[in-house]
Amino acid sequence: MKAVILAAGEGIRCRPLTSTRSKVMLPVANKPILEHVIDSLAKNGIKDLILVVGYERERIMNYFEDGIDLGVNIRYVHQKAQLGTAHAIKQTADLMEEEDQEFMVLNGDNVIEPQTIKELIDKHEGNATILTTKKKHTRGYGVVIASGKKVTRIIEKPTTELSHIISTGIYIFEQEIFERIEHTPISPLGEYAITDTIQHMIDDGMEVGHVVTNSLWRDAVFAWDLLKDNSMVLDRSEDYTIKGTVEEGAVIHGKVSIGSNTVIRAGCYIVGPTMIGNNCEIAPNVVILPSTTIGHNVSIGSFTQIQNSIIMSNTRIRSHGSLSNSVIGLNNSIGPYFIAEDRENVKIEMEEELHTAEKLGVITGDDITIGHRVLVKAGSMISHNCLIESGKTIAQKLPENSIVV
Known part of the structure; x- marks a missing residue:
């Protein structure tokens, strides 16, 4: 299985730390957050990686190079304009081979551990699977409404609390997701959001599941969140x-x-x-x-x-x-x-x-x-x-x- 890691964003809310580096390169326990992500994938046997890069991409590429020092194979795709997660994923279509039935997508700026990835690999099913977690306050996240393991609705950053289950931004997709992205309309925020693509899949009767994780998944929204991430790691x-x-x-x-x-x-x-x-x-x-x-x-x-x-x-x-x-x-x-x-x-x-x-x-x-x-x-x-x-x-x-x- 290939993995697509989204690492093109700046992380404006983590300034001043991200004024000179991408958010994925912020250090936790003396390693960039992105290195923790790559290490977790490698320990689950996922070593063929595509990094979608943009802001301060040279710093990322100079650090990781082709990935050989970490025991993985890395290829890079440049997302010239950050137009949303669906747009970023679409940039990798040309690097997929016919034998790639399914692939994983995850963010390069979330601190995770190998068990986090293992749970999704072991339990995924359907046309798409979302790794979810429970959170008391869901503002700013994609919220998932589900019936058992089946996702019935996914809403990007709702203004009211509809559920305490949120998307971690880690998915397993089949190849047809690229065609689905082609028909994803632009959001009111001017982006092509993968959550909109997934909702269209649900509306068309496709099977979208979710797996709830209790393993480590931390999103450093603000610069001070790094302290809690660092402590936990x-x-x-x-x-x-x-x-x-x-x-x-x-x-x-x-x-x-x-x-x-x-x-x-x-x-x-x-x-x-x-x-x-x-x-x-x-x-x-x-x-x-x-x-x-x-x-x-x-x-x-x-x-x-x-x-x-x-x-x-x-x-x-x-x-x-x-x-x-x-x-x-x-x-x-x-x-x-x-x-x-x-x-x-x-x-x-x-x-x-x-x-x-x-x-x-x-x-x-x-x-x-x-x-x-x-x-x-x-x-x-x-x-x-x-x-x-x-x-x-x-x-x-x-x-x-x-x-x-």
């Missing part, structure tokens, strides 16, 4: 090895992974689940608490404390810092005595709507330079390529290329 991971050097006097508790050529100096206190990448320098007396991922080529100065955070690669955090419930982008330089406040139920305005983050510190983009003794208030978003001079307090969203003096 770290909790479930079995890949914890210590390849670097841990000096005498450092204390390691629980599931902690330390990469090659990384040095943990004496006096450090690290509690898992925590993952630290390759070529890192963790200075004496650093405290790293659970659900933290630190990328590659990162240095952290003495007396800094980090908890439930993602620190991306090539970042330098100097001494006496405090970071909690935060996401720090690539290539950041953060001065000493940096404090990122965090609190619960932070209100954040995005796309002219007010959203709530359960608990959040700061989110930064890439290539940011921060001086010493800088305080950042909870919920602040710092876009890429900003400069913040010493002694400043940041309590708002900073657009890209900002200079705070």
Whole structure:
């Protein structure tokens, strides 16, 4: 069975992290989300993959290449304009062979595990099958109404709660879906939605089933959702090895992974689940608490404390810092005595709507330079390529290329 992975979108609601990368390339447990998807497919024997790419596609293609390092075969299709899921799927028609009776479609920006895929493979039937899951709040998702295993209706982003069963965006289709897409009308949002195609199939009496999963499926809608994704993947991971050097006097508790050529100096206190990448320098007396991922080529100065955070690669955090419930982008330089406040139920305005983050510190983009003794208030978003001079307090969203003096 082939798999089509949709990886063309930007992920606007995950800015500032997606200002410089596609959402599928956001790191969770030191791997892009898309790599977790590919790994889950490969462990189920699905190794012939077609990636539909668009926004920042070069970054995706340079990272994964032909897939040989992951034990899969990857081919790419460029969706030049993001005109919806049905349009994206249609782009792959020419890469299907006659012997491909059916194929899987899934999003490259959802965190899943191998069991998630296995459940759909084992239980799919009919002309199309949707992998579904139950969710308390269904706003923003495709909602499925079913009678037993049979889908009777699928509604894209309804304004009222009609059901608590939602589509995960993972499907198994037969080849005739391409012809069906040809006759899918454009939606009021100006897109060709695969949910509309499926509803037309149902209306024409075709058999559309669904399989409910309780396995890992996480949709990072907003940038702060990465923290929960990261925590869940770290909790479930079995890949914890210590390849670097841990000096005498450092204390390691629980599931902690330390990469090659990384040095943990004496006096450090690290509690898992925590993952630290390759070529890192963790200075004496650093405290790293659970659900933290630190990328590659990162240095952290003495007396800094980090908890439930993602620190991306090539970042330098100097001494006496405090970071909690935060996401720090690539290539950041953060001065000493940096404090990122965090609190619960932070209100954040995005796309002219007010959203709530359960608990959040700061989110930064890439290539940011921060001086010493800088305080950042909870919920602040710092876009890429900003400069913040010493002694400043940041309590708002900073657009890209900002200079705070």
